[in-house]
Amino acid sequence: MTKKIRILIAKPGLDGHDRGAKYVARALKDAGYEVIYTGIRQTPDAIVKTAIQEDVDFIGLSLLSGAHNELFPKVVDLLKLKNADDIIIFGGGVIPESDIPGLKEKGIRAVFTPGTPIKDIIAYIESAK
Amino acid sequence: MDIDSFAGRLSFFFNAHNDLLEEVAKFRAARRIWAKVMKEKFNAQKPTSMMLRFHTQTGGSTLTAQQPDNNIVRVAIQTLAAVLGGTQSLHTNSRDEALGLPTEDSVRIALRTQQIVAHESGVTNSIDPLAGSYTIEKLTDTIEEQVWHYLNKIEDIGGMVRAIENGYVQKEIQDAAYRYQQEVESGERVVVGVNKFTINENQPSDILKVDPKLRDLQICKLSELKKQRNNENVTQKLTELRLAAQDSDKNLMPVIVTAVKEYATLGEICNILREEFGEYQESIVL
Numbered sequence: 001m002t003k004k005i006r007i008l009i010a011k012p013g014l015d016g017h018d019r020g021a022k023y024v025a026r027a028l029k030d031a032g033y034e035v036i037y038t039g040i041r042q043t044p045d046a047i048v049k050t051a052i053q054e055d056v057d058f059i060g061l062s063l064l065s066g067a068h069n070e071l072f073p074k075v076v077d078l079l080k081l082k083n084a085d086d087i088i089i090f091g092g093g094v095i096p097e098s099d100i101p102g103l104k105e106k107g108i109r110a111v112f113t114p115g116t117p118i119k120d121i122i123a124y125i126e127s128a129k
Numbered sequence: 130m131d132i133d134s135f136a137g138r139l140s141f142f143f144n145a146h147n148d149l150l151e152e153v154a155k156f157r158a159a160r161r162i163w164a165k166v167m168k169e170k171f172n173a174q175k176p177t178s179m180m181l182r183f184h185t186q187t188g189g190s191t192l193t194a195q196q197p198d199n200n201i202v203r204v205a206i207q208t209l210a211a212v213l214g215g216t217q218s219l220h221t222n223s224r225d226e227a228l229g230l231p232t233e234d235s236v237r238i239a240l241r242t243q244q245i246v247a248h249e250s251g252v253t254n255s256i257d258p259l260a261g262s263y264t265i266e267k268l269t270d271t272i273e274e275q276v277w278h279y280l281n282k283i284e285d286i287g288g289m290v291r292a293i294e295n296g297y298v299q300k301e302i303q304d305a306a307y308r309y310q311q312e313v314e315s316g317e318r319v320v321v322g323v324n325k326f327t328i329n330e331n332q333p334s335d336i337l338k339v340d341p342k343l344r345d346l347q348i349c350k351l352s353e354l355k356k357q358r359n360n361e362n363v364t365q366k367l368t369e370l371r372l373a374a375q376d377s378d379k380n381l382m383p384v385i386v387t388a389v390k391e392y393a394t395l396g397e398i399c400n401i402l403r404e405e406f407g408e409y410q411e412s413i414v415l
Contacts, residue, residue: 017189022303022306022307022415023306026303026307026415027307027310029415037413037415038413040411066339069341070341094229096332096336098332113194114193115194115195117314
């Protein structure tokens, strides 16, 4: 039997908008994944610690404050530092399309913007696992 | 403590979404419930204690990244809902907030929306203008009844703080948000420009970009401030704040105000409070 895919949904930074993150977390759980949600206002450090502790395969970062260019790459860097860069990071939230190439260059493997159907996120996870 | 000595200063914060009549009914139901709670449960005597004062913000989750100008219409409907429902003040969201922080132009349209409703639409000329409408009265009754059900349930749990600690409130909100989004995903609920009436489009090019240098500039200003202020006085005020925080009978506000007058920063003040009270840990329920 193959191990269930484990996903950490995390909210770095200071915005409290968790409707989307919680929706994605629950929808992925309903789709059969093991999902852990961090809660709001997490530091990149705390997110990476949880990801390693929980032995996850993916981290989904949600941010709606505009600080994604700063905070998403910090999570990538910290994972590298802890030799855990086999964990795949994707992101979502209020992120202008023009920021997406830069984020991908820095190791955010996929970015999902408002209006994305959940099946697109599931399809991504299935293709990347 | 006499309820009438402070109830007149309490106020609420509501959201306004797209279902115009339901939203108006929601605000009306809230006003009824508040009046009854204050009068019957807390035995308030002053009419101002029974009046519900509220601020409204238009609903952020209703904004779409697709065809963002459509959000101007959504915000206008939500504005009308809030005003027809009797709000005291209003925050209108900008059309581009699903794409980034709003531009000056977008913020101006959001402000003009309020001004058009206030000065041109005429809806402010009477109080509770939809009262007596069959649909509004029926919706108000239904919502009121359902809210009483919730209030009783929360009372049974042991009050609102307990209900938040055990995740009941969050669960109810999340379940509703989940149902809503599932309806959007299935197409049962139409969101114009998202799951119906879509077009091939490019994102607007004028999305606001915040210069990362602003952060460095602010850090510089802060360290300059910390050099120039009287740091002895700051330390003293922060110590006074700590002592006040340790005394459950003390009102912290006057102490905070004197600390701010000495240019203690928000971070320094919050750090003291964090050290004394700890931090809120949200209970996670999925």
